Amino acid sequence: MYIKKILVAIALTGLVAAAFFANFVYKTMLKPNTAFNNETAYIYVSTNATYAEVRSQLEPLLIDMRTFDVLAEQKKYVSNIKAGKYAISKGMNNNDIINSIRSKNLPVTVSFNNQSVLEKLAGRISLQIEADSLDLIKAMTDSEFLKENNFNEATALGMYLPNSYEFFWNTDAEAFRDRMLKEYKRFWTDNRKAKAKSIGLSQKEVITLASIVYEESKQASEQPRIAGVYMNRLKIGMPLQADPTLKFAAYQLPKYQNTVIKRVLNVHKEIDSPYNTYKYRGLPPGLIAMPDISAIDAVLNHEKHKYLYFAANAQKLGYHKFAKTLSQHNANAREYQRYLTAQGINK
Known part of the structure; x- marks a missing residue:
């Protein structure tokens, strides 16, 4: 009888322990632990982020941070942080959350339009991925990279074709630049290369002329006709006499900094710059702004x-x-x- 009581007591103790353990497992791993009302919340984990930094983003999103800490420790997440953008869905439990922020890095859509200079492009990109504008500028203007890929300071902007692209948020500056080079090479299909050759222009000259066409007109329907005018002038050795190039030349001078030229005057035509296409024949050394793809194709398929x-x-x-x-x-x-x-409008 005494032994039977002992066995019953042991069994009851085991049941209590099992119940306690089951409750612990449920609360730690399986119980929904989100505190937000939206369907999805996002966190951005920086490269080399610590668990404390990740935790500070999670804390406002979770009901019980203590149980999350316990599971994160058990699953060794605290010492294996992964950079990126991660989604947490409403109603997720701690186990789901850790699995998501450890292995489900989400791509982001990076978009840019017609930025006038690399500095502005870098600023826009830095708002969309982890890389900051200073690192982006350093990568974009790296002399070794430019030389290896047949670019220079005047033509470097032409490597970046305005569009939307998918990146991981934690992309660094050099990876962004290298991806844009691949996109540039992909853009120049055999067909486009053949068209450039047939009109007597290099790829970079096509983009330089496209930048002028784009600054002359944002109307895609009109761009092939404008491109045709400039091609006609180039063929007969006539100066391009493109007003946008005068504005570009003027904006390089201290006198015109922080001004907007609305009307091109004779004084602008006297500016001594290789971008002054009234004074110097042929194409300028590089593009004057980032053209749309429509303007590039307008040059390649200009109206005769x-x-x-x-x-x-x-x-x-x-x-x-x-x-x-x-x-x-x-x-x-x-x-x-x-x-x-x-x-x-007088100036």
Whole structure:
């Protein structure tokens, strides 16, 4: 009888211990532990982040941080932090959360449009991935990289084609730059290379001319015609006389810093710069801004015509009037100049 009581007591103790352990396992691993109302929350884990830094992001999102700490220790997450962007879904338990932030790094969509200089591009990219703008600029302007890939300071911006791309958030500066080089090479298909060769321009010259075309007109439907005008001028040795290149040249001078040139004047045509296409024939040394892909393709597929001139259309702003003769062009230009004067735009 005494032995039977002992066995019963041992059994009861085991049951209590098992119940306690089961409750501990449930609370630690299986009980939902999210404290937010949205369907999904995100955390961004930096390269070389500590568990304390990850914990500080998780704390506002979880109901019971203590049980998460216990499981994170048991699963050795505290000493094996992975950088990246991670999702935590509403109702997840601690086990699910640790599995997610340890192995399910999410890609982010990185987008950029027509940035005028590398510094602005770096600033925009730094808002979308972990790499900061200083590291990005250093990678983008690295002289060894530029030389190895046949770029220079004047043409480097042309390597970055405005679009949307998928990256992991924890991408570093050099990895971003190297990926953009791959995208640049992928863009230049055999077909595009053949078209560039057929019109007598290198890839970088195509992008340089495209940057001028894009600055002249944001209308994709009009860009092939404008490109055709510039190709006609190049063929006969006529200066490009592109107003956007004058603005670019002016903005390099201290006098024009922090100003906006709305009207190109004769004084701008006297600026001594290789980007002054009124003073110097041919293409400038590099692009004046980042062109859309539509403008690059507009150069490669430029319209074949006999126009040598174009002027902004005062009746249809954003578009242009084209002319084959200088007299017709001068009439179109005077019409637009009168419009600018009427609007009080004198510089």
